[in-house]
Amino acid sequence: MTLRTLSEQIGLKHSCLCVGLDTASASFTFNKEVIDATAPYSVAYKPNVAFYEAGGSEGWKCLEKTVAYIRSHYPDHFVIADAKRGDIGNTAVQYARAFFEHMDCHAVTMAPYMGYDSIAPFLEYEGKWVILLVLTSNPSACDFETLTLSDGRPLYRKVIETANTWAGPQKIMYVAGATRSLVLEEIRQAAPDHFLLVPGVGAQGGSVEEVFRYGKNSQGGLLINVSRGIVQSPLGPEAAARNYAQEFAKYL
Amino acid sequence: MTLRTLSEQIGLKHSCLCVGLDTASASFTFNKEVIDATAPYSVAYKPNVAFYEAGGSEGWKCLEKTVAYIRSHYPDHFVIADAKRGDIGNTAVQYARAFFEHMDCHAVTMAPYMGYDSIAPFLEYEGKWVILLVLTSNPSACDFETLTLSDGRPLYRKVIETANTWAGPQKIMYVAGATRSLVLEEIRQAAPDHFLLVPGVGAQGGSVEEVFRYGKNSQGGLLINVSRGIVQSPLGPEAAARNYAQEFAKYL
Numbered sequence: 001m002t003l004r005t006l007s008e009q010i011g012l013k014h015s016c017l018c019v020g021l022d023t024a025s026a027s028f029t030f031n032k033e034v035i036d037a038t039a040p041y042s043v044a045y046k047p048n049v050a051f052y053e054a055g056g057s058e059g060w061k062c063l064e065k066t067v068a069y070i071r072s073h074y075p076d077h078f079v080i081a082d083a084k085r086g087d088i089g090n091t092a093v094q095y096a097r098a099f100f101e102h103m104d105c106h107a108v109t110m111a112p113y114m115g116y117d118s119i120a121p122f123l124e125y126e127g128k129w130v131i132l133l134v135l136t137s138n139p140s141a142c143d144f145e146t147l148t149l150s151d152g153r154p155l156y157r158k159v160i161e162t163a164n165t166w167a168g169p170q171k172i173m174y175v176a177g178a179t180r181s182l183v184l185e186e187i188r189q190a191a192p193d194h195f196l197l198v199p200g201v202g203a204q205g206g207s208v209e210e211v212f213r214y215g216k217n218s219q220g221g222l223l224i225n226v227s228r229g230i231v232q233s234p235l236g237p238e239a240a241a242r243n244y245a246q247e248f249a250k251y252l
Numbered sequence: 253m254t255l256r257t258l259s260e261q262i263g264l265k266h267s268c269l270c271v272g273l274d275t276a277s278a279s280f281t282f283n284k285e286v287i288d289a290t291a292p293y294s295v296a297y298k299p300n301v302a303f304y305e306a307g308g309s310e311g312w313k314c315l316e317k318t319v320a321y322i323r324s325h326y327p328d329h330f331v332i333a334d335a336k337r338g339d340i341g342n343t344a345v346q347y348a349r350a351f352f353e354h355m356d357c358h359a360v361t362m363a364p365y366m367g368y369d370s371i372a373p374f375l376e377y378e379g380k381w382v383i384l385l386v387l388t389s390n391p392s393a394c395d396f397e398t399l400t401l402s403d404g405r406p407l408y409r410k411v412i413e414t415a416n417t418w419a420g421p422q423k424i425m426y427v428a429g430a431t432r433s434l435v436l437e438e439i440r441q442a443a444p445d446h447f448l449l450v451p452g453v454g455a456q457g458g459s460v461e462e463v464f465r466y467g468k469n470s471q472g473g474l475l476i477n478v479s480r481g482i483v484q485s486p487l488g489p490e491a492a493a494r495n496y497a498q499e500f501a502k503y504l
Contacts, residue, residue, distance in 0.1 A: 048339075050343045053347065056316055056350065056354040111366075115394065138366060146401040147401055149484070155399070162396070
């Protein structure tokens with residue numbers, strides 16, 4: 001999917017909601033219900049690979065069926081494998097095959113630690129995306145991501161500036177946690193035209209208003225993920241997704 | 253497996269060889285042959301998860317069968333899932349289940365970028381290990397891993413020193429690429445009692461003599477991985493594994 005198509009979908013639906021499929025004891029029936037209920041209010045799905053992997057090959061089968069269901073029934077939805085992979089070149093080639101060929105995901109979340117050659121094989125696919133970890137929403141993000149380098153830049157900023165030289169906003173998005181909304185402004189400055197995938201609204205408590213104030217660009221440029229706040233909502237996934245989409249739409 | 257048991261196995265077999273099961277078009281029959289041929293000369297196996305994942309759920313089935321085969325037929329061998337995972341706490345719990353419960357691996361390779369809470373759930377398992385990326389063998393390791401921090405330390409050194417506070421050498425090993433053997437000395441200083449998992453000998457060209465000179469400690473403290481150099485060797489896996497084990501034994 002191109003950046004233009006994704007932006008158009010967001011405009012058409014007046015929604016930048018990404019539904020995180022963090023499905024404990026991974027069940028395709030459950031996922032199908034969540035997907036059918038939330039598709040009108042969302043533009044993207046993000047299965048969290050760990051929750052499937054915990055069930056081994058059976059869990060992976062559920063992941064494959066889930067991705068195939070979205071791709072065939074909701075072909076305009078953007079599908080992100082939240083896998084946070086990252087390995088040397090010949091191994092990265094295999095991970096890219098898993099998510100872009102064996103499954104037809106549009107994007108994979110990736111960890112930057114090992115550098116360019118761990119990312120490069122993913123960038124060779126037309127219409128596919130790398131979503132690189134920059135500043136994550138968890139408390140321990142401060143262990144390494146925010147360390148100050150000898151030139152005064154924090155590590156996460158160096159990650160963006162380096163990855164900006166690998167490929168443009170047509171190929172790379174950045175993960176920027178909603179729980180660090182004040183830093184979103186800096187991240188947006190460093191990547192003015194890139195999509196940001198923002199987790200941490202909902203269960204993790206990030207402020208929606210601040211995400212838009214600091215993270216939005218002229219095209220929108222935001223995908224905001226909600227996982228537990230939808231799949232575990234007492235309102236049910238449809239009402240929860242509609243509420244989030246409407247809340248986000250106020251600022252779009 | 254405890255550090256003591258692993259060290260004893262290395263002493264008994266006079267080998268610190270880890271056989272990397274980077275099996276393209278993952279086949280259990282092929283793996284079984286490699287494992288049976290190399291078990292007398294090795295103390296550890298390291299299936300590279302990406303090579304299985306490229307085949308989706310069928311590949312994962314092969315990974316499960318491979319790990320189960322090693323655990324039941326060669327219970328004294330140490331099994332490392334080379335997965336390089338790393339995600340926030342509630343997701344890390346799921347990855348730990350995948351590799352330590354669903355499969356009975358002894359260790360998982362992990363990426364440090366997201367910090368302590370991405371590692372912590374793995375440390376709660378008795379007799380299980382985290383093998384943390386520190387300085388990897390790929391060319392792009394220089395993109396981020398070797399960056400100098402404001403206090404003058406390189407990032408990889410900060411990773412070791414921080415992770416040393418999370419758990420001791422009974423729970424954590426570090427990945428240190430053989431292609432950076434001069435830095436091995438520094439890594440060994442920062443982690444005198446930890447096992448180092450050293451890839452990069454063989455196809456990637458690291459020097460065995462330098463790995464031992466700079467990386468060995470009084471207990472040995474090294475697992476040296478060879479993947480392509482064994483599974484793709486024209487000599488066949490048995491002769492290749494024997495040759496590597498003998499070469500390493502000169503310095504043990």
